[in-house]
Amino acid sequence: DAKTTQPTSMDCAEGRAANLPCNHSTISGNEYVYWYRQIHSQGPQYIIHGLKNNETNEMASLIITEDRKSSTLILPHATLRDTAVYYCIVRVGVHGSGNTGKLIFGQGTTLQVKP
Amino acid sequence: NAGVTQTPKFQVLKTGQSMTLQCAQDMNHNSMYWYRQDPGMGLRLIYYSASEGTTDKGEVPNGYNVSRLNKREFSLRLESAAPSQTSVYFCASTPRAGSPGPAEAFFGQGTRLTVV
Numbered sequence: 448d449a450k451t452t453q454p455t456s457m458d459c460a461e462g463r464a465a466n467l468p469c470n471h472s473t474i475s476g477n478e479y480v481y482w483y484r485q486i487h488s489q490g491p492q493y494i495i496h497g498l499k500n501n502e503t504n505e506m507a508s509l510i511i512t513e514d515r516k517s518s519t520l521i522l523p524h525a526t527l528r529d530t531a532v533y534y535c536i537v538r539v540g541v542h543g544s545g546n547t548g549k550l551i552f553g554q555g556t557t558l559q560v561k562p
Numbered sequence: 563n564a565g566v567t568q569t570p571k572f573q574v575l576k577t578g579q580s581m582t583l584q585c586a587q588d589m590n591h592n593s594m595y596w597y598r599q600d601p602g603m604g605l606r607l608i609y610y611s612a613s614e615g616t617t618d619k620g621e622v623p624n625g626y627n628v629s630r631l632n633k634r635e636f637s638l639r640l641e642s643a644a645p646s647q648t649s650v651y652f653c654a655s656t657p658r659a660g661s662p663g664p665a666e667a668f669f670g671q672g673t674r675l676t677v678v
Contacts, residue, residue: 481666490566490652490669491605534604549612549620550595550656550667552605 451535456557459529465522467556469535472516478539480511482520484531485555491534494520525560532557564588568653568670575643575677583638583673585653593656594636595620595667596628598649605652611636643677650674 452470459465471480479498483491495502495509497518502509508521522529534555569584587594592613597605597620607620609628617628625647627639636655640647656667 483667488650488672490654490671491667493666493668496666532604549593549607549610549618550654551607551621552597554604 450551451537451553453533453535453553453556455554456559458559458561459522459525461527461560461562462524465520465525465529465558465560467520467522467533467535467558468517469520470517471535471537474515474537475539478537480509480515480518481536481538481550482507482509483534483536483552484529485534486528486531491552494533525558527560527562530558530560566653566655566668566670568651568673570673571671572674573676575640575675577644577677579643579677580639580641581643582640583651583653583675584635585637585670586635587655587668588634589655589668590633591655591657591668592633594630595654595656596626596636596638597652597654598622598647599652599672600649608638608651643675645677648675648677 479496481496482494485491495504495507497509497511511518532555534552566587595610596608599605606622608622608626609620611617611630614633617630629637651673653670654667
C-alpha cells in the first residue's frame, strides 16, 4: 500500500479557500486517493475520493496531478467548522490477491480556520 | 440506519484485566477495521477483516485479538490489558475494494479505554 505525506499543520482565513496538499509518489495504477477529516475526537468522516480525474462534491474538490503522484484537497470557502485533522489515504480499488483494500492513515494535516 | 455502532463508549480497566470491544455495522459491508488513536496522533490500524471469515494484522496487532463473528460484527479483545493500551479505539467498515457503488469508510464514535 502506498504511503502519503502531508504537512503537519496549516492555517486558513475564514471564507477563503483551503488547499491541502498530499504526496503519494509510490501510488499504484489501481489505487484511489481518499480524503477524510476528523473533527475533535469524533470518528473520521469521508470527504471525497478519486482515481485520476478531478472530482467535486458538495464538500470539496479534489485535484489529482496527471502523474498521480500528488493531489490537493480544496475547501472552497472554509468556515470555522472546517477546523479538523485532514487525512489523505490511498487505497486499492480492485480486490484481489494481495490487495485487500485496507485503509492506512498517516498523521494528517491539522487545519486551523481562523476568523 | 445506525451505521457503525461500538460498545462500550467508555471503559476503565485494571492492568491484567481482559475485555472485548464490540462493533456492528448494518450497511452490508464486507470489510471491517479496528484502529487505535493515541493523543495527538493519527489512527493506527490494529486488525482488519477484508471479508467475512478472514482477518489480518495491521500496523500494531500485538496485545490484541479479533473475531469476525459474522458479516455484521467484528470484535476486538484485549486478553491482558496494559497501560500502553490506553487509547481511543475506532471501528470502521467499507464495501470491499472494487465493489460497485460508494466506497467510503464509515466509522463508529469510538471507545475511550483507560488502563490503570
